[in-house]
Amino acid sequence: MSWSLCSTHGVSSSIALTYGFRHRRRSTFRIFATSDGLEPKDDPPESPLPSSSSALGKDLKKVVNKTAATFAPRASTASKNPALPGTTLYKVFEVQGYASMFLGGVLSFNLLFPSSEPDLWRLMGMWSIWMFTIPSLRARDCPSKEKEALNYLFLIVPLLNVAIPFFWKSFALVWSADTVAFFAMYAWKLGWLERTE
Incomplete structure (x- = not known):
């Protein structure tokens, strides 16, 4: 599991939480903070699950x-x-x-x-x-x-x-x-x- 904090133009920042399990896909969930509030966004999965x-x-x-x-x-x-x-x-x-x-x-x-x-x-x-x-x-x-x-x-x-x-x-x-x-x-x-x- 890893965390990262990103800031752009001093107005908004995002926290990315990446988690993954062995033999499963890796997913990333990002929360963007702006002056209006929080906007949760899901990144598309990096690779599809093998059948x-x-x-x-x-x-x-x-x-x-x-x-x-x-x-x-x-x-x-x-x-x-x-x-x-x-x-x-x-x-x-x-x-x-x-x-x-x-x-x-x-x-x-x-x-x-x-x-x-x-x-x-x-x-x-x-x-x-x-x-x-x-x-x-x-x-x-x-x-x-x-x-x-x-x-x-x-x-x-x-x-x-x-x-x-x-x-x-x-x-x-x-x-x-x-x-x-x-x-x-x-x-x-x-x-x-x-x-x-």
Whole structure:
């Protein structure tokens, strides 16, 4: 809170009271004293209040990025990521990511190493997107929007994989839900569905 006293031409003076709270707009209230009396005047607000949805979105993004940066696999050195776009390593990580997604689908649908019982292969297929696809794609030096989508997926996919079997015990369904979540997140974050003029 701050006070200021201003005087103009010796006839009138004003007292400005500025107050502000954290995460709220700053307001100023001025009282002008003249020979006729007091004239209260409100200054227009300095900045509009951010909408609660955008503030919530920013907080959520911060939490997701911090959690993914803490727990997701990352480079072991502080040097620049060598998997730059256009390099062989970048392409290897990309092919590895999508190939592991495809192979996970084949395993979870019980097409490879078929078994009438739940087994390790089908379980690996169900978790393939989280264990192999997302880390492989995150290992590249990808754009910030794509990295953000992968950070969200790193947290969402385990929730789906744990929650879905409570309602429907199917390896194929879990893999399918992970795949839908994957492409839906990419469509949202990378703006695939936005109209281009």
